[in-house]
Amino acid sequence: MDEWRYQPAGDLHLKPTESLRSLHREAGLIAGITQTAWRALVRTYLRGYHRLRVEGIEHLPAKPPFVMIANHASHLDALVLASAMPWRLRRSVFPIAAGDVFFETPAVALFSAMMLNALPMWRKRCGSHAMQELRERLIEGPSIYILFPEGTRSRDGSMGRFKPGLGMIVAGSPVPVVPCHLEGAFAASPPGARIPRPLPMRLRIGPALTFAEAGNDRTGWQEITTRLEAAVTALRDGSR
């Protein structure tokens, strides 16, 4: 017979405002309801207004943990990737969002936590400690991360170089990384545009890569970054 095992919420002893910004935040019933409602709204919007098409959904692993990455051209990107996720995985999905944009004020942090289920990455101090915490949450959660390795949105629609931070999260672990390419997001919602244009979008999901052999060091991170950048580029150029 197993003993009863209690597992208090990871953010149990944080004040409400701290909890919103914490990597240990866990959603309960209320956040579950708001996130599901938000998800339904966003899916309807993306499929109707942007006629979103998703290809390669079969490449998504059946269960967490895994990481979904893509090129980053608009604020719609994370919504597109999250909405592509199957219903049964919805509660494990965490978009990794810039702390200085999505968690700066309490009101915005509340939205990011209750609707998007986003976790913050603080760009000014994303040292190895922060990456280690993200790695723990990913594996122990187990969680699904949506992450944009360019680190920022493209200003001209072209794909930027990938940053090696992602390597620190997955190097030497069996966690699969799913490369994706999103087409049409820049035209639909370029930086500075207030209202997205009703232009079509297409998401291509590629086969997952794993980096269990890659060393958790500078060389390993760089190798991971190069391979993932190549995978996303290949999806862009249509030669899967």
Add this chain to the structure above:
Amino acid sequence: MTFLGIHPIALAITAGIAGALLITPAIFITLEKAGKLSPALRADLWTRYKSWLILAPLMILPLLAGRVPAVVGVAVLAALCYREFARATGLFREHLVSALVSVGGLLLSFAILDNWLGFFDALESLIVSLIVIFSLFSDQPKGYIQRVALGVLAFMLFGVSLGHFSYLANDRLGPPLQISILLCVELNDVFAYCTGKTFGRRKLSPNTSPNKTIGGALGAMVLTTALFATLVHFILRDTPIDQPIHLITLGVLLSLTGQWGDLVMSSIKRDLGIKDMAATIPGHGGLLDRFDSLIFVGPALFHYLFYFGGITLDTPARVFTGH
């Protein structure tokens, strides 16, 4: 001698609490000038004081404002207590159980507002059955007993038990009774602490709550009983309850159930290996750390008063569903 239709005892207690909150800073400052406060203690006292400044009106004003605000106020308190319990035990990850406990709580509140005691009683067994049955449908036997048991316990503690406290609002004399209960339950803790410091030698329950002493428990029982019996004597004058034997029994019941509630929550926290249930109220921990003693007072006093005719629930029965 009523003001805005508020019972004089309710008014007197409110004025007393307001007065105490007003003079507390003066006491702190005097103690500080006399050099009796270490910086850490001083900071702690002020944090606690500021929390009370917000908490006390939030507790008392809905009870004074009438039947509906009183029921809604207790329902909000119960929901927040459930949230803390669920997050501390891990039950919050079971959204279905949480949803059933929440729906159960809403239905209980409706039954109270409707003054429909039959439905209130029926919900106790019906919601428990629903929690036990609906948890089958996920087809995950692993952890089934724990899930269901935590859900049932939470519903009983925060739905049904706190619901009894709330149900008192359906009596004409509900508000002064509820405010007296709140005051005495909180003072019961204070009395136990103070008399424990003075007379306490033998530990009451060293494994559950090592700071409590038998002296403190007895001291609190004597003082709380005296205070609560006096208050009830003035509130329930001319009712069958207004006899020494009943008044003393009520006081002892309140003190005992209050202390037991405290011990129950200590026991739960020990089992979970946590110190506070949450960080909701600065200086106090979670709401549950503050209101644990209230949980069992409701059912004990409600049924005692109702059985012996102290309260008659004279709000029209089935306000909404009646014909």
